[in-house]
Amino acid sequence: MEILSAAINGVSLLIVSALIAVEAVQRLLSPETVNARIVIVVAVAGVAVNACVVLLLRRANHESLNVSGAFAHILTDLWAFLAAVCAGVLILITHIMILDPIASLLVVLLMARTSWSLLRESGRILLEGTPTSIDLAEVQSHLLSEEHVRDVHDLHAWVVTSNLPALSAHIVIDDACFRDGHAPDILSALNTCLVGHFDLVHSTFQLETAAHARDEHPVH
Secondary structure: OOOHHHHHHHHHHHHHHHHHHHHHHHHHHHOOOOOOHHHHHHHHHHHHHHHHHHHHHHHOOOOOHHHHHHHHHHHHHHHHHHHHHHHHHHHHHHHHOOHHHHHHHHHHHHHHHHHHHHHHHHHHHOOOOOOOOOOOHHHHHHOOOOOEEEEEEEEEEEEOOOEEHHHHHEEEEOHHHHHHHHHHHHHHHHHHHHHHHHHEEEEEEEOOOOHHHHHHHHHH
C-alpha cells in the first residue's frame, strides 16, 4: 500500500500539472486581467501553511517512499505559492499579465519533475527491478569469494518496499560439503557476507551440487 500510495501521488501530480499547463497556455494565448493583490494574499497564506507542513515532515522518516513523496508534493506546493507571490508582485509593478501563466508553467516543470521521480521509484519496486544501490556483478563476486563456493547463478535482487531489498541466488558448492554437514556453515557465511557488504538482510539461497547445476537449466 505504501508503494501504491506513492505511485498514486505521482500520477495525481502529473494530472494536475497537465491541467495547469493547459490553462497556462490558454492564458498565454489570450491574456486575462489578474487581480495581483488577491493573488499575493492567497499565495502568502499558501506559503505559510505549506512552510509549516514542510517543517513538520522534515522530521519524518524519509526512507519511506510514501513519506518522501508526500514531502516532495508539499515542497512543490510551497514553490508554486512562492512563484505566485513573485508573479503577483511583478504584475502589480509592471501590469504585465502574462507573468501569471509564465509562473504557472515554471510550477508545471517542478511538478512534472517530482511526479517523474515518484513514478520511477515506485515503478521500479512494483515491477521488481534491481535496486539502484545494488551492483549484481559485485554481489556475485563477493559470494564467489566465499570458501567452497564454485558458482553463483540465477542471481536476482528486488525491493519489497521502501529500503527493504531482497535477493535470491543458486549457489554451487563442493559436493563434500553436503556429505560432511558443512553446508549450513556456508549458508551462514553467505548471509553474513551480504549483511556486512551490502546491508542485505533478506536473502534466499539454494545450495546445489555441480551435477544439479548442470541438469537444472534444461528444465527451466
